[in-house]
Amino acid sequence: MAKSTKHGGAVLDRILTLELVRVTERAAVAAARLRGRGDEKAADQAAVDAMRRELNQLPIDGTVVIGEGERDEAPMLYIGEKVGTRKGPEVDIALDPLEGTTICAKNLPNSIATIAIAEKGGLLNAPDSYMDKIAIGPGYPKGVVDLDAPAADNIHAMAKAKDVPVSEITACILDRPRHAKLIEDVRQTGAAIRLIGDGDVAGVIHTTDPEETGIDIYMGIGGAPEGVLAAAALRCIGGQMQGRLVITMDEQRGRAAKMGITDVNRKYELEEMASGDVYFAATGVTDCNMLTGVRFLKDRIGTHTVVMRSSTGTVRWIKAVHTDLARFQLD
Secondary structure, eight states: OOOOOOOHHHHHHHHHTTTHHHHHHHHHHHHHHHTSSSSSHHHHHHHHHHHHHHHTTTTEEEEHHHHHHHHHTTTOOOOOOOESOOOOOOEEEEEEEEEEEHHHHHHHOEEEEEEEEEEETOBOOOSSSEEEEEEEEESTTTSOTTTTSSSHHHHHHHHHHHHSOOOOOOEEEEGGGGHHHHHHHHHHHHHHEEESSOOOOHHHHHOOOOHHOOOEEEEEEEEEHHHHHHHHHHHHHEEEEEEEEESSSHHHHHHHHHHHHTTTTOOOOOOHHHHHEEEEEEEESSSOOOOOEEEEEESEEEEEEEEEETTEEEEEEEEEEEOOOOGGSSS
């Protein structure tokens, strides 16, 4: 997509920046109308409906490679679904219209609407399984951390690279029983832990600005689709990440094979999960460390979005005030 083509160049710059922001804004607003109401499914469906409507207005020939599930499991935004007007460049799309459905339902921090777009073949087609991940932000020598190294070694390596005591390192880990040993190992080093209940895309992104978020490293097992979305963000904003699928059932192994994955034990580097020219956007649904959640006022709606592009390294923070309220009404 970085090359100038019939549909490329300036056209891509135009449709995949502000237009991409509009996609996540609409999904975030739709979900935010239901935050704190205790209905995860309704909030997720509202975000899916809104994102799909906005995507289908874009002049792209898009294919969903990371979505709401396979066709028999999701009525829309399923893996393989075509979106856009079909009259523009061919792109692959990874999306999560509402990351942190439980968070949104409880009105807790770090729920976002997010999407990544890359040139065709630029995003890993990951099955709906778990992925073991490790991620850090930019500014460190390559290979500082390794997914196969003990947790303590990675924490000490981070402290050395950052030139701070281990006690000043904070790891972000999903609060799950499966992470009991990981949590114990990290705490034994003297490092701090930020436990999160959900939202590991946001968790990974938070490593890119530790001065603002307080998070230096992300560790542990989360969703594989979320891993690809997080990798797309890191490709744009900088950082390092490794991931490995955690396949526990034959059904998952079969789905991985259908997606062209023959080695389920492969350790993926960042560039293998998101390559080429990548765009990423996320809008806050609830308040986050990096984004403000949607604000509903009497005559306007406020949104806060980050949109990035890997080829230019551009990161835009967009605080928008919307007075055209009809645009955000559910059909």
